[in-house]
Amino acid sequence: xxxxxxxxxxxxxxxxxxxxxxxxxxxxxxxxxxxxxxxxxxxxxxxxxxxxxxxxxxxxxxxxxxxxxxxxxxxxxxxxxxxxxxxxxxxxxxxxxxxxxxxxxxxxxxxxxxxxxxxxxxxxxxxxxxxxxxxxxxxxxxxxxxxxxxxxxxxxxxxxxxxxxxxxxxxxxxxxxxxxxxxxxxxxxxxxxxxxxxxxxxxxxxxxxxxxxxxxxxxxxxxxxxxxxxxxxxxxxxxxxxxxxxxxxxxxxxxxxxxxxxxxxxxxxx
Amino acid sequence: xxxxxxxxxxxxxxxxxxxxxxxxxxxxxxxxxxxxxxxxxxxxxxxxxxxxxxxxxxxxxxxxxxxxxxxxxxxxxxxxxxxxxxxxxxxxxxxxxxxxxxxxxxxxxxxxxxxxxxxxxxxxxxxxxxxxxxxxxxxxxxxxxxxxxxxxxxxxxxxxxxxxxxxxxxxxxxxxxxxxxxxxxxxxxxxxxxxxxxxxxxxxxxxxxxxxxxxxxxxxxxxxxxxxxxxxxxxxxxxxxxxxxxxxxxxxxx
Numbered sequence: 001x002x003x004x005x006x007x008x009x010x011x012x013x014x015x016x017x018x019x020x021x022x023x024x025x026x027x028x029x030x031x032x033x034x035x036x037x038x039x040x041x042x043x044x045x046x047x048x049x050x051x052x053x054x055x056x057x058x059x060x061x062x063x064x065x066x067x068x069x070x071x072x073x074x075x076x077x078x079x080x081x082x083x084x085x086x087x088x089x090x091x092x093x094x095x096x097x098x099x100x101x102x103x104x105x106x107x108x109x110x111x112x113x114x115x116x117x118x119x120x121x122x123x124x125x126x127x128x129x130x131x132x133x134x135x136x137x138x139x140x141x142x143x144x145x146x147x148x149x150x151x152x153x154x155x156x157x158x159x160x161x162x163x164x165x166x167x168x169x170x171x172x173x174x175x176x177x178x179x180x181x182x183x184x185x186x187x188x189x190x191x192x193x194x195x196x197x198x199x200x201x202x203x204x205x206x207x208x209x210x211x212x213x214x215x216x217x218x219x220x221x222x223x224x225x226x227x228x229x230x231x232x233x234x235x236x237x238x239x240x241x242x243x244x245x246x247x248x249x250x251x252x253x254x255x256x257x258x259x260x261x262x263x264x265x266x267x268x269x270x
Numbered sequence: 271x272x273x274x275x276x277x278x279x280x281x282x283x284x285x286x287x288x289x290x291x292x293x294x295x296x297x298x299x300x301x302x303x304x305x306x307x308x309x310x311x312x313x314x315x316x317x318x319x320x321x322x323x324x325x326x327x328x329x330x331x332x333x334x335x336x337x338x339x340x341x342x343x344x345x346x347x348x349x350x351x352x353x354x355x356x357x358x359x360x361x362x363x364x365x366x367x368x369x370x371x372x373x374x375x376x377x378x379x380x381x382x383x384x385x386x387x388x389x390x391x392x393x394x395x396x397x398x399x400x401x402x403x404x405x406x407x408x409x410x411x412x413x414x415x416x417x418x419x420x421x422x423x424x425x426x427x428x429x430x431x432x433x434x435x436x437x438x439x440x441x442x443x444x445x446x447x448x449x450x451x452x453x454x455x456x457x458x459x460x461x462x463x464x465x466x467x468x469x470x471x472x473x474x475x476x477x478x479x480x481x482x483x484x485x486x487x488x489x490x491x492x493x494x495x496x497x498x499x500x501x502x503x504x505x506x507x508x509x510x511x512x513x514x515x516x517x518x519x520x521x522x523x524x
Contacts (some may be wrong), residue, residue: 015406140366158367167408168360212361215325217352221346221427223416 008170010078014131016140017070024068025235029141030148031238035245036133042253043125048115049101052258054122061243062126068136075131082127083120090119139163157226168209173202274301274336274351274429274458276322283317292319293482295331304459306469306490309479310504315434316357318479322432322460323352335430350379353428353457357362357435359415363407368399368418371407373491375426393425394418397451412443420451430458437465466508469495478503 018025024032043057065072097112133142140160147156176198184194276299283292292314293507299305307315307357320326321333324345331385333340335348356362365371369390376389394400397417402410416436423431436452437445445468452459452472463469469476476493478486480503486493493499 012409051384160438161364162368164364164407180271180388209361212356212358213364215320215365216354216356216362217374218325219323219352220375220422221349223378225378 002146006111011166013074013146014134015138017135021070022068022136024064025138026237027241028238029137029145030234030235031242032133032137033145033149036264037127038246038249039129040126042249043122043129045253046118046120046122049111050256051114051118051121052262053252053256054118054125056251056252056257057125060249061125061132064132064136067099068132070132070135075128075135079124079127082123086120086123086164089123090116093119097101153226165209165213169206172205176202275299276430276458276460277285277334278318278321278331279322279334280331281318281328281333283314283321283326283385284329291420291482293325295479295482295484297477297484297487299460302354302456302458303475304473305461306473307462307479308466308469308476308503308505313479313503314478314482319354319432319462320436322430323354323429325354350426351428352430352432353426355419355423355431355433355436356357357438359412359419360407361411362419362422365417366406367403368394368405368407368410368467369403371418372421375422377454379426387446389425391425393421396424397421397510398447413443414441414449416444416448417451420448428457430460431455432460434462435464436461437463437468463465466494466505466509467510470508470510478505481506 037061039057043174046054061075064070087234093112093116094110094112097110097115099111100108101111101114102109137145140163143159143163147153180194180198277468278298279296281292281295282290284290294509296320307318307506309315317326321328321340322335324340335351338348340346340348363371366375370388372393376386381389381441390403391400394403397420399414399421400433402414402418407415407418420433420436433452437448440448445465449471452461459472461469461473473490476486476490478493478499479485485503486496486499494511497507500506
């Protein structure tokens with residue numbers, strides 16, 4: 001129950017952050033979605049043995065967090081929540097990929113370890129980028145931007161409904177689960193059996209609610225087509241934002257800056 | 271004015287599982303009337319309301335709104351004429367923000383630009399919810415949700431307002447606020463409620479349902495004085511008509 005409530009509060013906190021009023025917040029959501037997508041694309045397309053080339057990409061989330069006044073610790077905690085999944089994805093790389101790749105004195109680092117680290121860094125960057133997007137834009141405008149980019153309406157509508165009703169359903173699930181717990185008197189209750197009927201009841205109630213929502217939509221003239229109010233325009237700021245970051249990402253992607261810098265410095269002192 | 275008449279004739283409704291919710295209901299409500307439909311749990315009130323805008327299809331009988339029978343063909347115009355406010359505002363407010371929700375109906379009616387803006391602002395102003403326009407529905411209190419739900423129906427400029435339990439779950443202040451709001455409307459109003467004091471205040475006419483049939487239809491003040499009828503229908507006199515039991519006790523002691 002507490003985990004459900006905490007997760008909901010986190011979602012609400014992200015929405016509060018998204019309601020901020022900084023230059024980044026005021027940008028058209030479409031611009032932010034486009035830039036974030038390109039950022040993710042550039043990061044995930046890096047070679048799996050690349051480590052140093054990924055580092056400059058940290059500039060984007062850090063700059064956005066600073067400019068949009070997002071709390072860095074909150075974002076960091078959210079990213080850490082994802083770490084177990086990330087570790088699970090890459091944990092077998094060091095086992096299967098034992099080709100030596102880097103030599104530090106007597107220490108040989110295999111390709112598996114490098115690619116494992118690369119997965120971690122790429123995940124931190126992409127998850128961080130997504131959190132920054134939601135924290136500066138909000139879930140609904142993000143979905144609307146995706147719709148404008150051509151995502152089928154059925155998906156955006158589903159996402160919007162999911163986001164609207166996740167609060168209602170989670171609170172309902174929380175209450176039902178609490179009611180079960182209170183009558184279990186500290187024992188296991190009837191174990192998995194009781195959960196089976198609890199989930200069944202929840203599903204049926206959700207079904208009923210879905211029907212009522214559909215009725216409410218029909219009552220207001222819904223005929224299958226979702227009309228939306230158009231958001232603000234795509235001005236000079238958006239164009240500068242898009243082109244500036246895109247150029248930088250492509251530059252980061254094509255040039256290994258830390259390597260170039262390293263070569264330059266070592267060349268200079270040689 | 272015949273165009274806002276609600277005429278229900280020999281309405282019957284049986285749910286697919288065989289439950290007979292409405293056996294035989296007939297009544298006529300004329301333009302500008304405010305009518306309370308009361309009855310115990312399971313008397314068929316909500317089922318009846320859902321027929322008024324075609325959400326449920328009758329098993330038998332007919333419903334006429336204005337001069338149009340409620341059929342599949344007339345549904346779009348019926349739904350514009352009959353504004354429906356559901357019992358649970360969470361079922362009614364499904365859009366991401368209050369503004370989007372109030373704009374949902376007018377957008378479906380084809381309103382755009384300045385006209386849409388005006389329509390949403392008017393509806394929000396009518397329920398005193400202008401300050402909530404950018405809020406997501408899950409951040410509203412119960413009373414605020416109810417008012418916004420009423421605004422979503424008002425935005426369609428309905429002639430008839432149908433409301434299922436408009437005061438349920440509200441604190442005394444929010445209930446009073448909602449009642450003031452409803453009293454100020456000039457629409458034809460049809461309410462179902464267990465809040466009989468609210469019915470007494472807002473509805474000069476009351477229709478009493480019992481086990482799917484109309485057992486009484488008349489002036490609220492008269493029906494609420496018929497204790498036999500109320501008892502038969504598992505109802506009670508509104509508190510405001512009963513006099514204060516504490517004062518009576520005090521008088522007895524003295």
